[in-house]
Amino acid sequence: MAEPTSPPTGYRLVLPSDWVQIPLRTGDTERTVRDVVAAAFARVPADVPRDKPTPLRLELERRLLSAVADARRAKALELYLPMRLAGEVNLGASIIVSETQVPSRSSVNAATASASDSAEIAGQLMSRDDGTDLDLSSGEVDGALAVRRERIVPAAADRGLELASRRVDYLVSVPGDPGRWFLAAFSTIGAGNPQDDLADALVEWFDALMATFRWSWA
Known part of the structure; x- marks a missing residue:
């Protein structure tokens, strides 16, 4: 395949529907992160004690907000987070996309x-x-x-x-x-x-x- 003469203007990833893309250069990113975490833990089964998932939820929120701060310092482009996961309460994962020289x-x-x-x-x-x-x-x-x-x-x-x-x-x-x-x-x-x-x-x-x-x- 011939080498491109001009650099690409973007990229595509085939993400599952239960992941959400969070642009890091516009909007209230921190509020979006908290909404994503709240939505994920809203799926906790009714028979699970409310205090049981709390440490995981707080840890996930801390990590994701820390990831947002680190990504912004690195001038990252997007943050991807799991929003819904059938049968699971806490996925505890993220993807950060950026460019570097x-x-x-x-x-x-x-x-x-x-x-x-x-x-x-x-x-x-x-x-x-x-x-x-x-x-x-x-x-x-x-x-x-x-x-x-x-x-x-x-x-x-x-x-x-x-x-x-x-x-x-x-x-x-x-x-x-x-x-x-x-x-x-x-x-x-x-x-x-x-x-x-x-x-x-x-x-x-x-x-x-x-x-x-x-x-x-x-």
Whole structure:
């Protein structure tokens, strides 16, 4: 397939209907997050004591609001959250989409950047290992070079994170714009353990979701 001469103007993901997209640059994002969490926990069966899901609800809300704050600092584009999940009370997951510039060491400036720079950057990313990675690999997403990183992020009570989380990042080079990368960052606490069966299933789901990723041009 020929290399695009102009960068894409957007992207598409085939999301299930029980996930909601929250734009981070407009509207009252914090209120939307609280509404999403309230809607999710409104599905608690009547025979479940009201105080039982409260810690999970508060933890989920803290994590999602923290994710919103982090995403805004990183100038992220969208946040995706589960809104309805039949048979489950708390999914405890999110997806943050953003863009980033990752310059290669060989490029003097943007005018000299080439497709080879994307491969060099991918190699640099693959060489970063802080000891927490469960998996670090490279491949392609819709024909573009991509790096996938999976890791466990420990709990940090000082930052309001009472539970550890499982993180999976897809960093995808933007066609026609070397140095510019698309980032989809997935996070889940599973059912309270980032390496439990629910977390495993959600990571598999996210990998399947990224297989539906397509660039779009206006």
